[in-house]
């Protein structure tokens with residue numbers, strides 16, 4: 001499986017605080033059957049990282065995972081704050097795409113508020129050949145109050161990423177309900193951990209498989225955790 005969204009790099013954002021935790025997270029991910037994880041530290045005005053910092057931290061962490069050997073490959077990425085000028089920032093090399101492949105951008109869906117610029121922002125990215133992936137929309141006011149906007153964005157080719165924790169109900173009943181609905185209606189494309197540590201939000205994907213297969217008729221779990229994310233990093 002491929003985990004497309006996790007905060008596994010040590011000491012770079014509000015995710016893993018240190019190398020010990022990062023290694024523990026990597027062990028958990030590998031034991032869960034995840035062979036590749038995209039490290040997606042927050043990249044925002046509050047956490048202004050440079051793409052180069054993330055690339056370097058990824059190389060270092062992969063080296064650490066060689067000994068003792070943990071079968072997990074980390075690819076560079078970022079969870080980018082939603083802002084009207086994302087296309088411009090990307091052109092100026094201030095953002096990092098998923099797996100640094102210049103094709104997909106993981107964007108944090110604002111928890112509160114319905115940004116007027118969202119549709120235009122996605123459109124401008126698509127014009128320069130970037131597919132926006134909205135991270136955990138099920139936790140947003142947008143999905144609660146304006147599901148039609150999300151639907152429109154999906155129709156236009158944006159991808160939606162759901163959190164495992166939301167399916168488990170750890171982000172509240174409403175997020176769980178919205179996650180299931182987005183999966184049921186075929187609007188969600190990716191299931192990821194959004195892991196921040198080894199205990200409370202660990203990098204595991206398989207633990208919701210049975211639950212989703214029970215809740216969502218005809219769900220293709222493998223497609224959500226492997227098929228689509230693997231094609232994105234390819």
Ligand SMILES: [Fe+2]
Pocket residue numbers: 005007079135194
């Ligand atoms: Fe995240």
